[in-house]
Amino acid sequence: MKTIPRRGCIFAVRFIIFSAVLLLREIWYLIQKDFRLEWRQRSALNGMLLYVGSTVFVCYMSFSLRGGALPVPAWNALFWIILLFTAVNAAAKGFLQESRGRLLYYYTLVRPQAVILAKIGYNALLLLGLSLVGLAVYAIVLGNPVQNSTLFVGNVMLGALGFATTLTLVSGIAAKATNSSTLMAVLGFPVMIPMLLLLIKVSKNALDGLEFEASRGSLLTLVALNLIVTAVSYLLFPFLWRS
Amino acid sequence: MFLKTNWWKALAVMLLLYTAVAGLLMPVPRLAILNESIRNLYFHVPMWFGMTIILATSVYYSIRYLRTPTPQLDILSHESAKTGILMGLVGLATGSIWARYTWGAWWTNDPKLNGAAIAMLIYGAYLVLRSSFQDEQQRARISAIYNIFAFAAAMPLFFILPRLTDSLHPGAGGNPAFAKYDLDSDMRLVFYPAVIGWTLLAFWVTQVACRFAFLKQKVYEKQLA
Structure with a gap:
């Protein structure tokens, strides 16, 4: 009598592992496909890189008029605003x-959860690259007042991840509507503000060279926000997909 | 939510009359800066309680819509969200007046105030999203999705972030919202009925708006037939 439930249990565990592996494989293929597409039509990728570069340069030119270095809080705020706009532009392409026809084709092949997780992963990697390039250009052109570099770079990476998780579902929603580029900003910005406030706070700590302990709470809240948003996207995307 | 009975409407009227009369006439503690403006507690704070409850109701209907898509559930969640936005705007207005006479400015750069304003922006985006679809089913489904997403993103603004930072506003910077020193037992006698009364009023407003929307839909369907 006792063997049957145990066998059932083993079967259930095997089934869960099996489906998780399948999901991971689907995600892996979808991310590969996105990067291959990106690499084949390099105009989009180069366009985004140029977008970051030229925005940074415009900021540099407009602030160099008053001469001297930028005050540290302004440096911080400007950096995050540049990243915010870059992220919205880059992530908006995701579903647009x-x-x-291609979406219908995916529908026959993979699960919707794989599609959203793959998009989140792809956007996260893309934004990670873009934000690190942006940070490098920004630090070269406008000076680098950061005192705790590891914390700052870690915070930027967490920020890119957070922007990707939030904006992926928003771009999926906006792609369904008619005036999608306006909607992207209208829907995305307010939802991103809690994350942005935390990010700016942590990066201010990193700029002032405070030790890691001072920003641990905010970092944990950021990770928790990322998890909440990813979980909500995972649950909601199948419904979005059906329309 | 469609309580066919009427007793709770009578209860809402009684409680709000009690709130207005007792809230303006009952004795209140004399506190330094607050003075008589402490009576605003019965009008400002219940707005946020009511708003949170009615927005949670809206999310509940959105989830039910995604399970079984019917136009009724969409109307219910839309009208609840609109009532929630109304409560939030009234909460912002009453808070703004209160801030003018205690802190000296209509608006201060305070995490709680900014969080409330951003939450209103999020729900404004919900209304913009709704108006940008032609197809009714698509509009209902996608706005339900955004409603759930927005609720998950907006609630940290009210309940988590303000408690992490310092603020003038009670309920922030580690202060509990209802400490002994700012809400004595006499005030509780008015405050809790006020919360229940305003929340019931919000449900009533939503019910009337929903019935109106249902009637409009019925007329529209008759015209089509």
Whole structure:
């Protein structure tokens, strides 16, 4: 009598592991496909890189008029605003560039959860690259007052991840509507503000060279926010997908 | 939510009358800066209680809509969200007046105030999103999705972030919202009925708006037929 439930239990565990592996494989293929597409039409990727570079340079030119270095809080705020706009522009392409037919094709092949997680992963990697390039250009052109560099770079990476998780579902929603580029900003900005406030606070700590302990709470809250948003996207995307 | 009975409407009227009369006439503790403006507690704070409850109701209907898509559930969640936005705006207005006479400015750069304003922006985006779809089913489904997403993103603004930072506003910077020194037992006698009364009023407003929307839909369907 006792063997049957145990066998059932083993079967359930095996099934869960099996489906998780399948999901991971689907995600892996989808991310690969996105990067291959990006690499084949390099105009979009180069366009985004140029967007970051030229925005930084415009900021540099407009602030160099008053001469001297930028005050530290302004440096911080400007950096995050540049990253915010870059992220919105980069993530907006995520679902907009997919044609209707191709989405239908995915529908027959993979699970919707794989699609959203793959998009989040792809956007996260893309934004990670863009934000690190942006940080490098920004630090070279406008000076680098950061005192705790590891914390700052870690915070930027966490920020790119957070922007990716939030904006992926928003771009999926906006792609369904008619005036999607306006909607992207209207829907995305308010939702991103809690994350942005925490990010700016932590990066201010990093700029002032405070030790890690001072910003641990905020970092944990950021990670928790990321997890909440990812979980909500995971749960909601199948419904979005059906329309 | 469609309570067919009427007793709770009578209860809402009684409680709000009690709130207005007792709230303006009952004795209140004399505190230094607050003075008589402490009576605003019966009008400002219940707005946020009511708003949170009614927005949670809206999310509940959105989740039910995603399970079984019917136009009724969409109307219920839309009207609840609109009532929630109304309560939030009234809460912002009453808070702004209160801030003018205690802190000296209509608006201060305070995490709680900014969080409330951003939450209103999020729900404004919900209304913009709704108006940008032609197809009714698509509008209902996608706005339900955004409603759930927005609720998950907006609630940290009210309940988590303000408690992490210092603030003038009670309920922030580690201060509990209802400490002994700012809410004595006499005030509780008015405050809790006020919360229940305003929340019931919010449900009543939502119910009337929903019935109006249902009627409009019925007329529209008759015209089509």
